[in-house]
């Protein structure tokens with residue numbers, strides 16, 4: 311399987327719960343390397359732009375409101391099959407349906423406050439990495 315990069319966000323609920331380190335430990339245990347990272351309080355405009363694919367969905371306004379409610383931790387993960395591996399670690403969108411032992415099962419409270427974001431395909435991963443980390447601030451190793 312090819313080495314891939316994927317964009318991960320630890321959302322405001324999980325940052326507020328002080329579980330950034332516990333989530334990073336899961337990435338590392340699964341063989342994913344953090345090759346870029348930044349804590350940031352997103353603006354309304356940034357959150358709307360990032361989630362533009364969802365702008366016609368009924369939950370869009372609440373999703374954007376939630377994503378600007380506090381700081382998030384944004385990282386690029388690199389590794390073999392990183393996109394699918396990160397999605398596996400995250401678990402289903404709705405934490406009630408997420409497999410036992412996944413990040414969302416363990417740390418998320420609801421379908422909207424669901425702890426983490428992860429790119430879902432190679433095209434979205436490339437676009438999302440470029441959205442938050444244009445240029446050179448990536449340390450592959």
Ligand code: UDP
Pocket residue numbers: 369373402403421422423424426427428430
């Ligand atoms: N979301 C929501 N209500 C829904 C579906 C999604 O609030 O009914 C939010 C949720 O935070 C989710 C995000 O919108 O993580 C993006 O939805 P998507 O279907 O892409 O889920 P994901 O890829 O994050 O599992």
